[in-house]
Amino acid sequence: MKRYFYNIWETITTLMIGLGVTFGHLLRIRKGNVTLQYPEERWPQPQREIGFNLDRYNVIRSRLHVDIDDCIGCLQCSRACPVDCIKIEFVKVDKGLDIGTTSNDTKKRLLVTRFDIDMTECCFCNLCTYPCPEDCIYMTGGPNSRKHPIDYEYSTYDRSDLIFRFSNVDPDQVARLTGQNELKVGGK
Amino acid sequence: MTITWLIEWVNDSWLGFLGLPGAFILAVIIAGLAIFGLVAVHAIVAVYVERKVAAFMQDRIGPMGQGPGLHAGKWGLLQTVADALKLLVKEDIIPAAADRKLFVLAPFILFLGAFIAFVALPFSESLVLADFNVGLFYILAVSSFGVIGLILAGWASNNKWSLYGAMRSAAQIISYEIPAAISLIAVILLVGSLNMQAITSAQSGTVWGILPNWFVFQNPFTFMAFFIYFIAGIAETNRTPFDIPEAESELVAGFHTEYSGMRWAFFFLSEYANMFIVCGVAVVVFLGGWQSPIPGLMTGRIWGLFWFMGKVVFLVLIMMWIRWTFPRLRVDQLMNVSWKVLLPLAFFNLFGAGIWSLWLD
Numbered sequence: 001m002k003r004y005f006y007n008i009w010e011t012i013t014t015l016m017i018g019l020g021v022t023f024g025h026l027l028r029i030r031k032g033n034v035t036l037q038y039p040e041e042r043w044p045q046p047q048r049e050i051g052f053n054l055d056r057y058n059v060i061r062s063r064l065h066v067d068i069d070d071c072i073g074c075l076q077c078s079r080a081c082p083v084d085c086i087k088i089e090f091v092k093v094d095k096g097l098d099i100g101t102t103s104n105d106t107k108k109r110l111l112v113t114r115f116d117i118d119m120t121e122c123c124f125c126n127l128c129t130y131p132c133p134e135d136c137i138y139m140t141g142g143p144n145s146r147k148h149p150i151d152y153e154y155s156t157y158d159r160s161d162l163i164f165r166f167s168n169v170d171p172d173q174v175a176r177l178t179g180q181n182e183l184k185v186g187g188k
Numbered sequence: 189m190t191i192t193w194l195i196e197w198v199n200d201s202w203l204g205f206l207g208l209p210g211a212f213i214l215a216v217i218i219a220g221l222a223i224f225g226l227v228a229v230h231a232i233v234a235v236y237v238e239r240k241v242a243a244f245m246q247d248r249i250g251p252m253g254q255g256p257g258l259h260a261g262k263w264g265l266l267q268t269v270a271d272a273l274k275l276l277v278k279e280d281i282i283p284a285a286a287d288r289k290l291f292v293l294a295p296f297i298l299f300l301g302a303f304i305a306f307v308a309l310p311f312s313e314s315l316v317l318a319d320f321n322v323g324l325f326y327i328l329a330v331s332s333f334g335v336i337g338l339i340l341a342g343w344a345s346n347n348k349w350s351l352y353g354a355m356r357s358a359a360q361i362i363s364y365e366i367p368a369a370i371s372l373i374a375v376i377l378l379v380g381s382l383n384m385q386a387i388t389s390a391q392s393g394t395v396w397g398i399l400p401n402w403f404v405f406q407n408p409f410t411f412m413a414f415f416i417y418f419i420a421g422i423a424e425t426n427r428t429p430f431d432i433p434e435a436e437s438e439l440v441a442g443f444h445t446e447y448s449g450m451r452w453a454f455f456f457l458s459e460y461a462n463m464f465i466v467c468g469v470a471v472v473v474f475l476g477g478w479q480s481p482i483p484g485l486m487t488g489r490i491w492g493l494f495w496f497m498g499k500v501v502f503l504v505l506i507m508m509w510i511r512w513t514f515p516r517l518r519v520d521q522l523m524n525v526s527w528k529v530l531l532p533l534a535f536f537n538l539f540g541a542g543i544w545s546l547w548l549d
Binding site for chain 2: 008015018019021022023025026029032033034035037
């Protein structure tokens with residue numbers, strides 16, 4: 001009989017302790033919250049300490065990047081691509097006009113009006129980077145960290161956002177530079 | 189605002205040509221839609237609040253609306269609305285081996301049991317659909333009607349988990365109705381009436397000039413009766429820690445395993461409607477119904493509604509708090525609590541309350 005009432009008493013007191021614990025968590029939600037609202041907030045990226053210099057990687061197959069100012073529109077990468085995910089279009093510029101040089105001091109002859117890489121199709125084979133005469137297409141990160149930091153998660157809400165458009169030429173510029181002589185040589 | 193007032197109002201308006209039978213039907217439809225609206229809104233809000241409460245207690249943040257396009261609003265406020273829309277358009281699956289007629293019927297019987305109990309709840313001084321003499325008895329009677337729907341759902345699904353769930357819920361609800369009813373009788377003894385408004389009116393004034401004269405504060409026996417009723421009420425609504433009929437880890441989802449879409453939504457609706465009923469009865473019987481907690485302060489029809497709803501929401505929140513704190517009881521433990529603890533205590537309470545009322549006289 002004593003045991004019976006003691007059990008009831010113990011039940012009530014221990015249940016109160018449990019209720020206290022959950023209520024404490026309810027009140028401290030601002031401090032104790034462990035959820036990260038992923039796309040808006042993210043954990044800080046940890047410093048990479050792998051024991052050797054990043055330059056010693058051959059390549060990190062993360063994401064293709066193009067330094068479009070260095071591109072001369074030679075279509076080599078597009079031809080090398082086994083899955084045809086690089087689309088290049090360019091316009092021939094009038095002889096007299098100067099559209100600058102690349103960082104290798106090559107004179108640019110063609111205005112690249114479209115340089116799209118569809119990263120949903122890309123198979124990360126890295127074959128496009130070898131033929132490039134100007135070294136302007138490369139995988140980000142690793143040995144290329146100085147040119148472009150690594151892009152771990154280029155996740156997007158829309159699949160079409162994974163088509164990276166590198167060309168920064170606007171139509172006005174094309175019209176101004178080429179005049180009426182709009183000679184389009186389509187790439188792939 | 190009783191149903192008779194509504195009938196007269198319809199009869200006196202331009203709809204008077206319908207005659208008394210027409211006015212009656214129209215008034216019932218209006219009242220039914222109003223109650224259904226209340227049940228639906230309560231369910232939508234309560235599900236959202238429950239998810240948030242659960243998340244906060246587990247150091248999460250619950251549903252949040254983030255990202256572009258169609259999303260769940262600020263702080264996920266539209267999450268349950270989106271869920272309700274999804275449930276409305278979902279495919280209605282009836283298993284091939286199920287008993288089709290009973291399978292279709294079951295959720296509506298369950299919902300009906302919760303739905304018609306709203307008729308006798310006094311929302312405020314004048315807002316009660318049917319203020320009849322056996323109000324409390326009526327609510328107890330019709331809310332146990334729902335268990336038929338539960339058993340029907342379990343049986344008609346032709347699924348062993350569903351059947352287990354249904355049988356468990358039958359055993360559970362029948363067990364817990366006894367302590368619940370007996371703890372209410374302790375109050376009925378003191379009031380001398382089953383009328384919900386009479387019970388509410390018996391709680392006006394103060395105890396020792398400080399506390400409101402609610403039955404939970406009036407004497408030690410009714411104080412204990414409140415807790416017995418509330419525990420039994422949680423068990424009757426099949427909520428954790430008494431959710432063995434739908435124990436996810438044991439029975440998939442119990443009696444509603446085979447249900448989907450709108451039929452499943454009706455189970456959900458009736459769970460939340462049952463919560464409202466249980467808390468409403470606890471408020472009317474023990475917490476002074478629509479009476480203000482400070483006597484004389486903020487009284488009147490609108491404030492009465494406010495106080496009633498406020499108290500119900502408070503108790504619903506406590507139910508959620510309990511749900512997200514305690515683990516589920518085993519079947520034998522559940523029966524043990526009901527028959528060996530709550531029932532003797534309820535009888536003792538009834539005895540004590542009887543002596544108290546004699547002593548008061």
